[in-house]
Amino acid sequence: MSSPAEKDYLVIVQCHLVKERCSGFHCEKAFHDRSGGFSRYAGQDQQRLLTMTCGGCCGRSLQRKLINLLHLSHKREQMDRSRIMVHLSTCITKASHHGPVCPHLGYLKELISRLDLAIAEDTWISKTAQKRRQQGRY
Numbered sequence: 001m002s003s004p005a006e007k008d009y010l011v012i013v014q015c016h017l018v019k020e021r022c023s024g025f026h027c028e029k030a031f032h033d034r035s036g037g038f039s040r041y042a043g044q045d046q047q048r049l050l051t052m053t054c055g056g057c058c059g060r061s062l063q064r065k066l067i068n069l070l071h072l073s074h075k076r077e078q079m080d081r082s083r084i085m086v087h088l089s090t091c092i093t094k095a096s097h098h099g100p101v102c103p104h105l106g107y108l109k110e111l112i113s114r115l116d117l118a119i120a121e122d123t124w125i126s127k128t129a130q131k132r133r134q135q136g137r138y
């Protein structure tokens, strides 16, 4: 298992449906601040960031998108996949005002794991949403 310090190419996978009305600002903000799902990278400021959506239910096109990334990053930069961490956005991994946890979460993880890529859960963590989860409102 590699450490967060070895991961310098981060990929945020976001819910395709949620992204129809979300710019992704909070995901980027969490990355910029190294907060939420990115707190593990505190003190590291050299990472690159790529965002993509799952492509829509059931998320199967994510496999093709990640294969394309692996192909190009290796071809152009001889990048090893061990440098990549795939972050599933919080709107996929946690219930929120956007809806319940993605019903295909396990499938998305399987697609990513099949490519031998590391997976992390969460991006932006909203204090309000966390409070509502604890109250059982989501």
Ligand code: SF4
Binding pocket: 014, 015, 018, 019, 022, 023, 024, 025, 026, 027, 028, 089, 090, 091, 092, 098, 123, 124
């Ligand atoms: S986690 Fe928030 S900011 Fe990121 S894609 Fe989902 S709804 Fe948008």
Ligand code: SF4
Binding pocket: 014, 015, 016, 017, 018, 054, 055, 056, 057, 058, 059, 092, 102, 103, 104, 105
């Ligand atoms: S598979 Fe999950 S993450 Fe992708 S669009 Fe459907 S609900 Fe959203």
